[in-house]
Amino acid sequence: MRIIEAEEVRRGLPWDALEAGLERMFREGCEAPLRHRHPLPQPDAPEGMLLLMPAWELPGTPGRRHSGVKIVHVLPGNGARGLPAVQASYLLSDAGTGEALALLDGGELTDRRTAAASTLAGRFLARPDSRRLLVLGAGRVGAALAEAWCARFPIAEVAIWSRRAEPAAALAARLASHGLPARAAATPDPRGFDIVSTATLSEVPLVRGAEVDPGTHVDLVGTFRPTMRESDSALLARATLVVDTRAGGLAEAGDVVQAIAEGAITEAHVAADLAQLCRGQHPGRQDAREVTVFKSVGWAGEDLAAAILACRAA
Template sequence: MRVYSADEVHAALPWPPLARALEAAFVAGAEAPVRHAHALSEQDTLLLMPAWNPQVIVLKLVTVIPGAAATVRAAVLVCDRRSGEALAVLDGEALTLRRTAATSALAAQRLARADARTLLVVGSGRLAGWMARAHAALRPGLQRVLVWGRRAAPAQALAQALAAQGLPAGATDDLEGATRGADIVCCATTSTEPLVRGAWLAPGAHLDLVGGFKPDMREVDDDAVARSRIVVDTYAGALKEAGDLVQPLQRGVITREQVAAELAELLRGLHPGRLGPSDITLFKSVGTAVEDLAAAQLVVCPRRR
């Protein structure tokens, strides 16, 4: 059985092939039960995310242990679907970072305006840089990447790192002004209070929300959600776990019908996504094991896809 390090996983998942693999997986469909959550104690949690297709079985195991040196750790097991043989174990953090960012960039290809030139990344944590890299890789016309964070130093450090890698990146301390001038606003935070206001969004803007994964987490306010054409990665996950949708739905700010499509429907051509240049679009992702399946299969058996 092969073990893939984080560096090996990143190297095996260049952005365009990964985006193509994700699109194919969403279009084809796969068995992906809603993730299992098990309380190990009052503080510690075990998450299990399985998915399978006719070729492989993938299981991602995630531990969330706040008292540990690294709060969240993950590993991905890949088995042959026909024989059940264990083929590989992959670094779970690297795979999650890569597939999360690529899924959002893939959705933005359908939902953001074709002439989008300015990307604002809200957040400066572990995921934020990968979001910027993925969007830039799948949108060659991007001319500006702005990074905003609650603390100036990490935002500046991330912007400098992205610039050193060839992205047109810089930090900003003006969230409202940056939002008003952005074509794509990507939020990758763990905020429980709205950061981006709907009143700040320019006509034609695209919101990419990936940070919140629990009902009490918010990255944008109700006005931003109400103004948007909404697409989710999956109905099952987003309508249960995404506070940016769950809260306004519970208060009647939006209706269930305003959550227009899930990503598979968009990619299959069953939903048009953006209807006009002034539409504000919103993609909300909480993650699905279909993404883990597509990425892991690309790493372990690229010739069998």
């Protein structure tokens, strides 16, 4: 069994190839149950969580069939220990024999597949001439989102915002040192931006529908529980809304779940999922002034596609 560390995962998942791999997986499909969620009580820290995300390719898939599972520990108390709150590993196996093929760094895998799923959706939903990007959140996913959007769109300005100014300034400086047109933003105000990409763990709206300009694409990434949200109901009500998967979006996406509970939208307001965009079953954006929203909570099929690609490249 191969051990594939974070830097090797990163090299094996260039944005264009990763996006193509995700598109193929969404188009062709795989078996991917909703994530298994288990509480992890901690004696001297906030309760943690163990997430298991399995997926396997369907019989008849060309070439070797793969299965995989991502094991994620979410431990909020790790911040006090100087450790990331999320720790993840991915085990890739041969679905026919059960042979373990590779153990991959799950953090790097997750960051990159998450950002690539956003830009894949953005190909259908964002204006092709989008030039101004606002990223809310200055963590690892926020950094990956900034890199991915700049790689796939003609971005001339990247504004980074976080609740604390220091992380936003640090990330903006790091991105700028790699040649990206990044700066720190003082507020999360979305006005004037073509793409707004959010990567926070907020439980209160940060992006409000009344403040979003016509033609904007909003990419909601950070929240993954029904109690969390990064947008208000007014935004979803005025937007063409696409989710990564209907099952995940309607069960786990707080932005969607809470907007339905408030009566602002119904389940029928979800115009499409990402598979339908990739299969040509929904056209995506149809007007330059249309407001579009992509809400993702993460799909285990994305992890499987990324792990296969990284393993082949290693």
